[in-house]
Amino acid sequence: MAKTKHENEKGMSMQPTLFDNGMAEGALDIDLGHRQCLSRAMSACGKDRYQIAAEMSRLMATTISKEMLDKYAASDPHNGMRAVMLTAFCFVTGTLDPFHYLLEPVGAEVVTAGDMKFLKLSRLEEQKRKLESEIQICRSQCGIK
DSSP, X not given: OOOOOOTTOOOTTOOOOTTOOSOXXXXXXXXXHHHHHHHHHHHHTSSOHHHHHHHHHHHHTSOOOHHHHXXXXXXXXXXXXXXXXXXXXXXXXXXXXXHHHHHGGGTOOOOOHHHHHHHXXXXXXXXXXXXXXXXXXXXXXXXXX
């Protein structure tokens, strides 16, 4: 049986180990949940798996079968969906839930087209605040009010 280090163990030198990154062991063991998310997306989209496979095949100019989709949603970790295929899958099923699920553990989020204008506005407002702050510093250095 393997011995695992506890989070407060630092070794002989009291230095953090190479792999200390603040994330708990197993925090990214999300494969089974991702597969369940794929299965739910296929069930909820209103298309059967043959239709999903056919539309993905057309979009990607390759062959994807219903059986392949079944393998990607099954619990066997040896069959995983590539990122480019996941993109087509989400487009065809009309959901971004698989991406939401994959990004949540790393503290990231999917931004939809509807949110992009708000994100752009927020970034521009932040740039404006930084520029105004720099202008104030330069004015004070030059003795201008």
